[in-house]
Amino acid sequence: MANNTPPVIRLRGLKKRYGIGDAENYAIDGIDLTVKRGEFIAIMGPSGCGKTTLLNILGLLDHSTEGDYKLDGQSVKSISKRKQARIRSRQIGFVFQSFNLIPRLNVIENVALPLTYKGVTKTKRLKMASAALANFHLNEREYYKPYQLSGGQTQRVAIARALVNDPSIILADEPTGNLDSRSSHVIMEELADLHKRGNTIIMVTHNPRLTTYASRVITMLDGKIDTDTMTLAALQKPANQKRALGKHSKKRKPKRKKK
Amino acid sequence: MRFLFANHAQNAYQSLRSSRVRSGLTMLGVTIGIASITAILSLSGGASKVISDQIKALGGNIAVIRPGVVQDPISSLTNSNSHRDFAASTLTEADIVYVRNSEHVQSVAPIMILGGTIKADSKAPDGTPIVATTPELASISNLQVRDGQFLDDSISQDTAVIGTQLSIDIFGTESSIGKTVTIRGKPFTIVGVLKLQNDPINYNQVDFDNAVIINFASGKSLNRSVAQIQQINIKADSTDNLNSIINHLNQVITASHKGEKDFSILSGDQIAQPTSQPFYTIAAVTTAIAAISLLVGGIGIMNIMLVTVAERTREIGIRKALGASNGGISWQFLIESLAISIGGGIAGYVVGYIVSFGISTFLTFDPIINWQIATTAIVVSIIMGTIFGIYPAIRAARKDPIESLRQYS
Numbered sequence: 001m002a003n004n005t006p007p008v009i010r011l012r013g014l015k016k017r018y019g020i021g022d023a024e025n026y027a028i029d030g031i032d033l034t035v036k037r038g039e040f041i042a043i044m045g046p047s048g049c050g051k052t053t054l055l056n057i058l059g060l061l062d063h064s065t066e067g068d069y070k071l072d073g074q075s076v077k078s079i080s081k082r083k084q085a086r087i088r089s090r091q092i093g094f095v096f097q098s099f100n101l102i103p104r105l106n107v108i109e110n111v112a113l114p115l116t117y118k119g120v121t122k123t124k125r126l127k128m129a130s131a132a133l134a135n136f137h138l139n140e141r142e143y144y145k146p147y148q149l150s151g152g153q154t155q156r157v158a159i160a161r162a163l164v165n166d167p168s169i170i171l172a173d174e175p176t177g178n179l180d181s182r183s184s185h186v187i188m189e190e191l192a193d194l195h196k197r198g199n200t201i202i203m204v205t206h207n208p209r210l211t212t213y214a215s216r217v218i219t220m221l222d223g224k225i226d227t228d229t230m231t232l233a234a235l236q237k238p239a240n241q242k243r244a245l246g247k248h249s250k251k252r253k254p255k256r257k258k259k
Numbered sequence: 260m261r262f263l264f265a266n267h268a269q270n271a272y273q274s275l276r277s278s279r280v281r282s283g284l285t286m287l288g289v290t291i292g293i294a295s296i297t298a299i300l301s302l303s304g305g306a307s308k309v310i311s312d313q314i315k316a317l318g319g320n321i322a323v324i325r326p327g328v329v330q331d332p333i334s335s336l337t338n339s340n341s342h343r344d345f346a347a348s349t350l351t352e353a354d355i356v357y358v359r360n361s362e363h364v365q366s367v368a369p370i371m372i373l374g375g376t377i378k379a380d381s382k383a384p385d386g387t388p389i390v391a392t393t394p395e396l397a398s399i400s401n402l403q404v405r406d407g408q409f410l411d412d413s414i415s416q417d418t419a420v421i422g423t424q425l426s427i428d429i430f431g432t433e434s435s436i437g438k439t440v441t442i443r444g445k446p447f448t449i450v451g452v453l454k455l456q457n458d459p460i461n462y463n464q465v466d467f468d469n470a471v472i473i474n475f476a477s478g479k480s481l482n483r484s485v486a487q488i489q490q491i492n493i494k495a496d497s498t499d500n501l502n503s504i505i506n507h508l509n510q511v512i513t514a515s516h517k518g519e520k521d522f523s524i525l526s527g528d529q530i531a532q533p534t535s536q537p538f539y540t541i542a543a544v545t546t547a548i549a550a551i552s553l554l555v556g557g558i559g560i561m562n563i564m565l566v567t568v569a570e571r572t573r574e575i576g577i578r579k580a581l582g583a584s585n586g587g588i589s590w591q592f593l594i595e596s597l598a599i600s601i602g603g604g605i606a607g608y609v610v611g612y613i614v615s616f617g618i619s620t621f622l623t624f625d626p627i628i629n630w631q632i633a634t635t636a637i638v639v640s641i642i643m644g645t646i647f648g649i650y651p652a653i654r655a656a657r658k659d660p661i662e663s664l665r666q667y668s
Contacts, residue, residue: 061580061660082584089582100577100664104277116266117582161581 006073008169008200009035009058014067016053016223027053028064029223037168040195041202042211045220051204052173054220058202059092059171060084089117093162097174099154101146101161108133108142111161118165132164133157136190152183159190170194172203176210188213263587264594271595274567275602282599285563288556289603289643290610293636295549297611299542300635301626302618309624310462314530317401320365320498322505322526323462324358324491324512326350349521350488357511358493363500368396368492370463371478375443377471379429387425388470389442391478399494400463407436407451409472416474419447423455424468440471443481447473459623462530463490501526553639556603557647564596564651568658575655576663589656596648597641604640608633 016028027050035041043051056062057069060076069076071087079087093114094100101110112129120128133139136156146154155175162170172191176184184207192213195201203214211217211231219226275282314321326349350369358367371391377383396402397409409420419440426435426449439446459466479486493508495501505524513520568575575588583591615626 056661059580061664082586085579085582085584085587088580092582094580096580096664100573100580102574102577104273104574113578114581116263117578117584117587119263122265165582 007034007070008037008072009033009202010068010070010073012068012070014054014057014064014069016050016057016062017065026223028057030067031223031225033218033225033228035200035202037200038195038198039200040192040213040215042214042217043202043204043220044206044208044211044217045226049220050223051220055171055173055202055204058169059094060088085117089114090165091168093165093167093170095155095159095162095170095172095175097177099146099158099178101154101157103146106143106145107138107149107157110146110157111164114161114165129160129164132160135163136160150183151179152186155179155183155187156190159187163194168200170199170201172201174204174206176205176207184210263590267591267594268598270591271598274595275598281563282602285556285559285599286603286606288552288559289600289640290556290607292549292553292556292643293604293607293640294611294614295545295552296639297608297632297636298615298618298626299545299549300632301612301615301628302622303542304627304629304632305615305619305624308627309458310530311527313458313461314527317399319527320495320501321399321462321530322493322495322501322524323530324350324354324493324508324522324524326489326522348488349516349519350491352486352488353515354512354522355488355491357515358491358508361504361507361511363496363504365494365496366395366399367494368393368399369475369486369488370396370465370490370492371475371482371487372465372489373443373478373482373487375481376441377425377429378441379435379438380431381429383425383429383471384469388465389478389481390465390467390470390472391475391481392472393475395494396472396492399492400461402456402467403454404451405454406434407449409451410474411450412474414450415448416477417445417447418450418474420451420453420472421449422453422466422468422470425471426452428469442471442473445477445481447471447477457623463492553643557600557643560596560599560644561647561651563599564592564648565654567595568592568651568655571655572658572663572666575658576660576666579658579660580664585656588658589652592652592655593645593648596651597644600640600644600648601637604636604643607640608636611636 011031011033014028014031014033015026018025018027029050031054043054045051053062057064060071063076071079072091076084101107102113105113108126108129111132112125115125115128130139130142133142136159138153138156138160141149141153141157146157149157155178159175162172170191175191176187179187188210191201191203195213195215201214203210205211214231217227217229217231219228352369355367355369358364369392373389373391374386375389377387377389392410394410394412397404402409404420405423407420410418419442421435421440423433426433429435429440430438433452435449435452438449440449441447453467453472456467459468461467473481475486493504495504505526508524509520512522516522578588578591612626612628619625
């Protein structure tokens with residue numbers, strides 16, 4: 001784990017309000033969070049606790065009402081919309097629960113889509129997309145349409161699409177939500193593999209079993225962070241032990257209140 | 260950016276292909292509009308070309324004086340000018356004298372067109388023109404006789420020259436020399452029959468095949484001694500002197516008309532502007548059809564693009580999440596509407612030519628093919644695609660990515 005690098009994401013007092021007046025409702029109600037490069041964070045919590053909203057804000061698709069969000073040390077508010085689109089294109093990879101492939105395009109075109117917004121030539125685009133698909137053993141499916149694939153395959157295509165740009169942050173919103181446990185396992189193995197290669201992954205999930213793959217588990221409740229824990233797997237690494245021990249002097253306590 | 264553009268174009272192609280009937284029907288609106296424009300332009304261009312070719316063939320040293328001020332082509336296309344036939348001409352006999360006395364003028368022929376019954380063995384069709392002019396018209400307009408002779412000052416005033424077709428219509432034969440024709444109740448002896456001209460569109464605005472030509476003086480006496488001059492034809496002794504004649508006459512005639520410039524002197528291509536009445540009516544009607552169908556076609560494009568944007572809301576959300584900027588999204592939809600309008604435009608250009616070649620089989624001239632018409636067709640369709648596509652494109656770009664992703668999920 002790279003402890004010395006500056007945090008990729010730094011949230012301070014982040015709030016997101018929906019509605020006005022009587023209908024006012026905070027989907028996110030004051031979140032402080034620091035994410036370091038190379039972390040694999042699983043966010044859990046009941047429906048409606050603001051997980052997806054948080055993920056959307058992290059991915060620059062949504063904007064907070066209050067608070068500060070620094071991405072790579074730069075406050076997001078100071079970044080123009082155009083630049084934000086560039087960041088989405090180059091630094092962030094999205095994986096959705098409902099896959100969100102474009103049904104009109106075939107598999108390889110879907111995977112190559114983020115590259116078009118980066119300005120890559122067509123031949124190069126297809127080459128890169130083909131290489132990304134090869135990582136997921138989907139080479140034979142390149143010219144299939146999304147509806148011709150199984151759920152697990154579709155999600156692997158979606159992950160390949162998220163990765164084709166080589167983004168530094170991968171945001172996954174219940175990537176296994178629609179899949180059976182075997183396909184889920186395959187997907188999680190892929191994500192864990194990406195994590196090992198140094199990518200920062202933030203994943204929203206309902207399934208507690210999947211948190212074993214993560215290095216840090218955050219649970220949310222009513223728009224606030226409820227718990228923030230290093231997982232066992234992460235703690236086995238000496239660098240993390242030192243960090244966990246040094247700060248809290250409680251050995252291997254898996255849960256700790258943030259506040 | 261260039262790659263993005265190529266990608267958008269490919270995308271538009273795929274998206275239009277995936278809903279072929281819908282795209283085809285939308286294009287049809289544009290096609291009809293552009294086809295009408297192409298047909299009008301190619302036929303009117305063809306008609307102008309006929310006249311300018313005639314002028315060139317006559318040596319290019321011809322000028323004509325017409326009453327009234329010539330309008331620009333656009334307003335004369337929409338204003339059919341019918342009142343001109345009934346208004347008293349502003350040209351007078353004195354003007355003919357001014358022209359005749361000018362330097363470098365080789366010959367002058369006033370043209371006075373009268374209506375009225377023409378009778379011989381059978382009655383001539385209604386509207387057969389009676390042209391009163393001087394003998395010089397034959398040399399200026401290169402009118403040749405197949406039998407007999409043209410008008411001549413040395414023979415009796417009550418003589419007439421007749422067009423071949425009119426001769427057949429009223430006498431049943433082409434050789435009608437020596438026979439008598441009654442014009443407005445006055446008998447005229449036929450001294451010549453013209454060669455078949457077969458160009459109803461010419462700068463004299465008279466179809467000589469169907470006309471009877473009499474002396475200017477006789478024409479005046481038929482018209483209660485009033486000269487009603489529609490046009491004065493001037494032939495210069497050389498092309499180089501034409502401009503100096505025109506300048507001189509402009510000054511002299513303006514002065515004699517008490518400073519009012521109520522006439523125009525035209526030369527070269529200016530004469531070629533087609534002025535015939537039915538042509539204007541057709542052009543005006545087709546212009547109206549073209550304008551309406553372009554408007555309706557444009558609204559169709561906008562409608563379909565709004566439907567497409569609504570249908571693809573989710574795709575917009577996905578693309579934004581993957582890094583498309585608002586500009587990128589609006590370009591995508593703008594290019595799609597441009598693809599519809601340009602596709603319809605090209606089809607319209609082709610259909611327009613098929614129509615105008617079809618029409619031209621009933622006419623004496625062919626439509627012209629030139630780059631101006633092609634450019635007009637393309638530019639009009641690009642403008643349409645942009646005007647009617649920009650609003651749906653902006654709407655697409657303004658969609659909130661999160662709302663869009665939530666659709667149908």
